[in-house]
Amino acid sequence: MRHTVIASAVRVPWHSHHGGYDRLLDYLPEVERIISPRGVTGQKIAAAAPHWLRRRCPLPFYPAEHFATDVRVLARRGPAHVLYGDEQFWFSRHRPGPSAVTYHQPPAHLARFMPATNWRRLSAHASQIITLAPDQRAFFADHLPEERVHLIPHGIDVAAFTPAGVPEATRPLVLTVGWWLRDWDVLDTVHDRLHRRHGNNIELVVVTRQGSQRTWHPAVRVLEGISELALIQLYRRAAAVLLPLTDATANNALLEALACGTPVVATDTGGISYYTGDSLAALLTPPGDASGTAEAVETLLGELGTAAHATRRATARERAELFAWPRIADQVRSVYRLLKDER
The missing domain is CATH 3.40.50 (Rossmann fold)
Structure with missing residues (x-):
């Protein structure tokens, strides 16, 4: 048929x-x-x-x-x-x-x-x-x-989005991907707090759609229209993927990050917990909670180079494979x- x-x-x-x-x-x-x-x-x-x-x-x-x-x-x-x-x-x-x-x-x-x-x-x-x-x-x-x-x-395409070793912790990358239903107020606050604490010792990157007209924190590097290969390399290199959200069902960036073995900090809204489960792959924070979100990112940054971080990365990949x-x-x-x- x-x-x-x-x-x-x-x-x-x-x-x-x-x-x-x-x-x-x-x-x-x-x-x-x-x-x-x-x-x-x-x-x-x-x-x-x-x-x-x-x-x-x-x-x-x-x-x-x-x-x-x-x-x-x-x-x-x-x-x-x-x-x-x-x-x-x-x-x-x-x-x-x-x-x-x-x-x-x-x-x-x-x-x-x-x-x-x-x-x-x-x-x-x-x-x-x-x-x-x-x-x-x-x-x-x-x-x-x-x-x-x-x-x-x-x-998620687990053959295209794959891990590639553990990122170096010399200048950790905090990556945000997407634009739809993003909580920009929380994101701006978290970026500001991370920059105030770490200065140039941390890399803040946002990958978003072309034509974005919003004003970003001056420490943020904004990328538009990049290739899929460049996106995957960013996922792999990131210490954490930061996804403050106002609502959600599924989320492509969440699944792509998990498939690349990158732990996620995301808002516990809509269907997010359905996709992350209670695994170590993600730290979920209440809607609108900028302080809690910043603390969750700091938790992941503090684990870089440890067995706990390696466990989170392996768990993230395992979770993504459930959605192959x-x-x-x-x-x-x-x-x-x-x-x-x-x-």
Whole structure:
């Protein structure tokens, strides 16, 4: 049996080549990918009628490429998997055949997208829903039967993101990666405290999306648009990956850091603890707690060169391997079997 898998027309630009949820498709060779190239009919329609789209689609982010994908999917029969339901399922919900839909945004953001009545109406069109964190599952279980809502975690390419020895502790690196749902106030405060204590004896680096307009602490080195190889080398060299967050389901930077064997300091919010577990790989701090976050980073810095730090690095890698894409793909196939039964 072949499955129609719907993927975003344009890869998320801040994900590296081996990062992002659409990497799942590399481990599902039996599916048929529908990815709209630029210039297709649906995209031309969307470009010509943006007001028409806005009037008919309540989703806050719905680019022309997604409408182009929807146009193609609407004409196809058989099972389908919409990989980014937050952005792609409004029009394609009317397609013939059963659909599985994966949602990525935290419940609070989903609730702001549309009122509950709209979510109930939309969810009714999904045969199965895949969520990435436990609180998401609870959100959708309010709108359709629990047996149709599945918790299948995000994956990570553990062959691309790998450890490479223990970093030197002469000038330790504290690395932050990403931009979405980051707690910039906490990050700025922690950077300031680390710089005041360590001065030039510590390296503070932020890897973020291109075009960032915010003002950074003067001691921070900001990198935009770097290669995946450069990113992996930073992960490997970092003494700690610092991820202050306002909310989360899955987090690519978290999984990438763990796969590279780097311990993480992250905010205990949303699905973060679901991915870190109670392992030594991560130190979790309460939301908005800049002091606790700075202390957690200092704990990791103080362990550099010790057996405790080596244990954290090994544990981080072990934790990441639980989310290796082949494992996740097998869980997604179980949802595909339900689609086949429904058809």
